[in-house]
Amino acid sequence: MLSFRTVWVTQPPGQPPVFDRFPDEGQAADPAQETLYITQDAAAFEDLLPAGRAYAVDVLALHAFAFPDTPVESAAERLRQGGASGEGLWAVWRAIEARLAALPLWTLETIELVLRDLDERGMARVFGHFAERARHAGTGCGPWLETFTPEARRSERRTLPAHADCTPLDSARIAAHLLPGGTFSRLMPGYESRSGQVEMLRAVARAFSEGRHLLVEAGTGVGKSLAYLIPAAAWALLNDVPVVVSTNTRNLQAQLIEKDLPLVRAAVCADGSVLRVAVLKGRSNYVCLRRVAILLEQSHFELERPELRHFALALAWAAQSSDGDLDTFAGAGHADAAFLAKLASTAEECPGRACRYGRRCFLQKARARAAIAHVVIANHALVFAESQSPGSALPPHAQIVFDEAHNLEEAATRHLSTELTQTRLTQLLRRLSRGRGRRAGGVLEVLRNHLETGAVTADETSAKALRQQIRQIRSALEEVQNTARVLFEALYAIIQPGHVPVRFRCVPSFDAAAAGAGDQAAGDTAGDAETPCMGEAPPSGTFTREVCRDKQFSACAAGWDEVEVQQCRLAVKRAIAEASGLLLKLGEALRQTTAGELALYDDQAANVEGAAAALRTFASDMDFVLAATDAEHVFWAEPPSRSAGTANLYAAPLSIGEALAELLYRQKSTVVFCSATLRVGSSFGYISRRLGIDRLEPEQVMTCVAESPFDYLTQCAALAPVFLPAPAGPTGGAYAEQLSGLMLEVFTRTRGRAMGLFTSYEMMNQVARLLEAPLREAGIRLLVHGSNGTRDQITRIFRSGGACVLLGTHSFWEGVDVAGEALSCVVMARLPFAAVTDPIVEARCEQIERAGGSAFREFSLPQAVIRFRQGFGRLIRTRADKGVVIVADPRVVTMTYGATFRKSLPCPLLRVESRADLLARVEALFA
Ligand code: SF4
Structure with a gap:
């Protein structure tokens, strides 16, 4: 017999915790009876658990399973609303209980198994309890796939009429919906x-x-x-x-x-x-049922141990999801990109309409809805x-x-960009095979295990041949991994000695010696004709690799060995050709096997064929990026981390x-x-x-x-404190200190409710360090992007009001919508010019200059002005909003180009000469 109680724990300062239980029978729990104590502070309660079969379970952890698309902060808010008592917690538990009771049996059983495996005994017991109830009631006991309702096949493709055959709109008629007395006046009280x-x-x-x-x-x-x-x-x-x-x-x-x-x-x-109406996203946004099927069978092969908990949560989410949109799962705080990639299908693996899960597949259903x-x-x-x-x-x-x-x-x-990174290749290879022995995982390891343990029936000849093929592929994949590692290490010579992105390119050269070196470098020109840099040098000469430092391209010299890099590249290419050829043969063998259960291994065939296609795409991307001859692209290298000793390469279109x-x-x-x-x-x-x-x-x-x-003249003030030092140049060092001092004085007067917008993490973190303690003393909570949560998480906390200051970088300049008093002050730390070290920005500027234009006037300035306007737009979101924007970069007034920024605002930007004047104005606004 299992019983539930809820326990609200409070900790008065300097005193032992106090517990409020519900239902409280007024006596100690029966040690013979199993009891689950649901609490908001399991750690504090753990030591006080009665002897016997009792568990403390964290209510937020349970909430995440019951409401997997709800962010944890909203859940905590729900708890607070529920009332700080055992009885209030009981109400929250009842909502959780109703959700868990509605989960299908396969979900409950799988989650119980996973949690037991993770040694979360109390949580596992909760799911075990609901699984028992479902079995007893006989509800939700069908096969797992039945949870996902089938839909009719995709309808026939629509044909599009010529525009001339379309009926024009009566714009007066449809505009009437928005006019006084129109549809919206009737639908929305107070509509204007x-x-x-x-x-x-x-x-x-x-x-x-x-x-x-x-x-x-x-x-x-x-x-x-x-x-x-x-x-x-x-x-x-x-x-x-x-x-x-x-x-x-x-x-x-x-x-x-x-x-x-x-x-x-x-x-x-x-x-x-x-x-x-239909919503349609890219395929990687949808959970793939074929992947779910594989993970259900082979989670211990496919997933790393820390991912098992994500998997259990994902199952609870998928079973409740109406559209399979992974954004709703990720948006609730489960945004582990590597794990999410294991739930989504790839184009290479997906057989489309021929998929056996097709009629129940979330992606196919979304496409079918979009089609009509x-x-x-x-x-x-x-x-x-x-x-x-x-x-x-x-x-x-x-x-x-x-x-x-x-x-x-x-x-x-x-x-339209291409990325050539070791991580991309490693992720691809790990899907096929990783680890050894009992810890081995990946598609090939699953197949090998099934064949070796007899988990799949097959005639001995086929099984033996397949095992042999898998062994060959494994060693071919090791070769891909090893040759690629050597290549990425060799590429590091491009970026040495700095750790910033370095552009590179190949340009025509008429140096006979270089030509010889290039031919030699190609190694096997006959097999590599599609890449001019490597094997198809123009008759008049060859190509020379150059790197750009301090905005000047010069021949790649010390540390760079073109011959070595090309040999490495060819070695990777050969290894990939070998591995993908073997994978295709394995796929074919699996498809042709008709004996025993192996005949049902079409999914595995699709997986290995998909991996072969992905490897070949990697090889062609490698050729394109390393060739670096396309004048319409910018190519650059950067290290994945400061200590990596390898380089990642990228290519992006210039226009x-x-x-x-x-x-x-x-x-x-x-x-x-x-x-x-x-x-x-x-x-x-x-x-x-x-x-x-x-x-x-x-x-x-x-x-x-x-x-x-909006009436910006009355709703907001825009101030430019020109007494601050310029954020760039010789005064740049003093800027962060003075800015943080000013922010502190402003934010204490606005009682938080303020957002600081930065153009670099470095500056933001520097200011955050200076603000942290004094803001805490002033009773104002500091939320810093990255340090205190993701963009969505800290925005949700900020939006809920209270004395908060939010500091953010690029992604906060736009799209963050905080209406009302929660946001009353915006400080832009500096004019949002794009980073000069960004290779795309740099190359685009050069392209404009080459064409005789001004990169600053035609690109950098207008781009910054648009971002500046976006940043300004954060403040006033409704007609009732009021507040102040502080443009904390004196260049907006002192430089000639500042006029373009000033004119772009919907209200005048007031020049403020002294700190006292600025603070007096802020005080007046917030009096
Ligand atoms: S159709 Fe594609 S996305 Fe859908 S379940 Fe099958 S493999 Fe996955």
């Missing part, structure tokens, strides 16, 4: 029509109807998502075509789905029509992938809306404009680019150039500016 929103809606409707592209800047508070979703939905319904909406962040996706689209549906479906949807909510990465291989995931579409479009260049660059124009804009009738920050000054020129929109005929592109409804 915004002229900017109506203007933007009309512009989007016109772009759809006329088949033109649109750049639209919508100030904060315009309500831009409704302004594009309403015409997008109306167009899709009217013409029965899909419209894709692409975002950069999952927060915006969630907002569109949960908040905006229900309103849009109510507006455009008033006539009884049905608006179909009117509005598909996607993300930038998926749209770029789709544009390169149309028809693979998204339905054919002629209209697309990019929200957060100021991020498009960065997102496209990331998508993504032509690719986007070719793959997207010229293929679509309408592309809408929208953001709160697209312009610099009053011009869309910068974003048009960077995204390749200027390559289109001018009459194909429309623009629209929808002004913010």
Whole structure:
């Protein structure tokens, strides 16, 4: 017999802990009876456990299993709301109990086994208890796969009508939804029509109807998502075509789905029509049931011991998930990238519709829903992938809306970049084989184990041949690993002696000696004809490798041995060719085996074939990156860590404009680019150039500016303390100290509720160290990105209000939405120019200069201004918000280019000459 009690532990200062139990029978628990004490402080309670079969179980740990998509801070908040007592905790436990009781038997049993394995006896007992209950009641006892409901097969591919055959939108009619007396007035109490929103809606409707592209800047508070979703939905319904909406962040996706689209549906479906909406992400965002099946059978082979707990949580999550979106699991704080990669399928391994789990597969179901949807909510990465291989995931579409479009260049660059790292190769190889003996894991080890232990029935001849093949592959993989290690160590010579990223390239050289060296280096030119640097030197000469230091390229000299590197590269290539050939043969052998259970090993065949394909991709990426001859790419090397002694190599496109124009804009009738920050000054020129929109005929592109409804003059003050030293140059050393002193005085006056935005971790951490103790003494909590949690975690804490100061770097300049008093002050530590050491930035600047332009005026400055405007935009999120922005970089006033920053703000930036003046102004604002 098992009974539960909840125990709330409080620790008065300087006194022993106090316990409040519920239900308290007023007597000691019966030692013969098994008792589980659910508590918020298991460590304090552990020593006081009654003798006998009693366990202390942490309520937050249980909560994570019951609500695996809820972040731990929200769970702690729920606990606080539940009341600091055993009885309050009991209410939380009842919610947890209801969830656990609804889990299917296979989930409960597996979690119990894993937790027992991890020696978490109390937790394991909880799951054992619910498993017993399920067995007794006979509920949820079916095979594991039945937990995931099947859906109809993907419907036939839709055909897209020509734009000329589409019916134009009646923009006056759909704009009426937003006007006073319209649908939204009726739906939303206190609704106020915004002229900017109506203007933007009309512009989007016109772009759809006329088949033109649109750049639209919508100030904060315009309500831009409704302004594009309403015409997008109306167009899709009217013409029965899909419209894709692409975002950069999952927060915006969630907002569109949960908040905006229900309103849009109510507006455009008033006539009884049905608006179909689907969310679609890239395949790595979905849990793959085939991978789950493998992990359920072979978790001890596939997972490292610390990953077992993640696995148990992931099962509880998957069994409750409606869409299998790993973001919801990762977003709750389970964001171990290496583990998540083991749950997601790869393109190489996935057989698509032929997969035996296909009808229940989350990815296939999401794609099936997208195939018939009117509005598909996607993300930038998926749209770029789709544009390169149309028809693979998204339905054919002629209209697309990019929200957060100021991020498009960065997102496209990331998508089109190549990385050549030892980690990438190691992860790939570890999926196949790792460790030895009982600790061995990976696909090949599972197969070997099954064959050796007789866990799979097969005729002896086939089993013997397969074991032999596996042995050969293992030694081939070892060769790949060894040769790659030597290569990555040799590449380290590029970055020595520094530890910063170093660009490299190969340029034509007419040095006969070098030509000879190049030929010699190639080693086997006949087998390596696809890489000019290595084996296909032009007849007039060969190529010389150069590295860039202090912005000057010069021949790679001391420490660099081109011949050695090319020999290493060829050795890796040969090893990969050998290993992938053997893997393909093994896959074929598995597929051809018809005897015994081996005939069912198609999944393993897909795994090894997938690994072979991934290895070959690695080899071709290696050729491309090491060749470094493509003038449209920047190539650079950097060490994975200061002490690594190896180098990671990267390649990124210099310009993504032509690719986007070719793959997207010229293929679509309408592309809408929208953001709160697209312009610099009053011009869309910068974003048009960077995204390749200027390559289109001018009459194909429309623009629209929808002004913010906020009254910035009365809602906020913007101050520029010019008494601070400049953050760069000779005064840079004193800057952090003076800035932290000023921040402390400001933040104590604002009682926290402030955000500090930095452009480097180094500066942020330096300031954080100086602020930590004095803020604590002032009763203000300091939240530092990285030190106190992830971006989402510390933002959630900050948003919940109270005296908090949040310090963040790049990702906090945009997308962080904190309305109300919780954020009343923003300090920008310096103007957000991109780091000059960033190889992509550096190479792009050089490209502009080579073309006769000014890299500063055409790239660095406008890019910084857009980020600056984003940072400024953090403060005022609603008409009720008030506060102060402090631009703590005197260059905004003292330098000529500062005017461009100042003019980009929606209110005047006030020059403040003294500390006393600044503090007096802050005091007046917060009096
Ligand atoms: S179809 Fe692909 S993603 Fe879906 S379960 Fe099968 S292998 Fe996994």
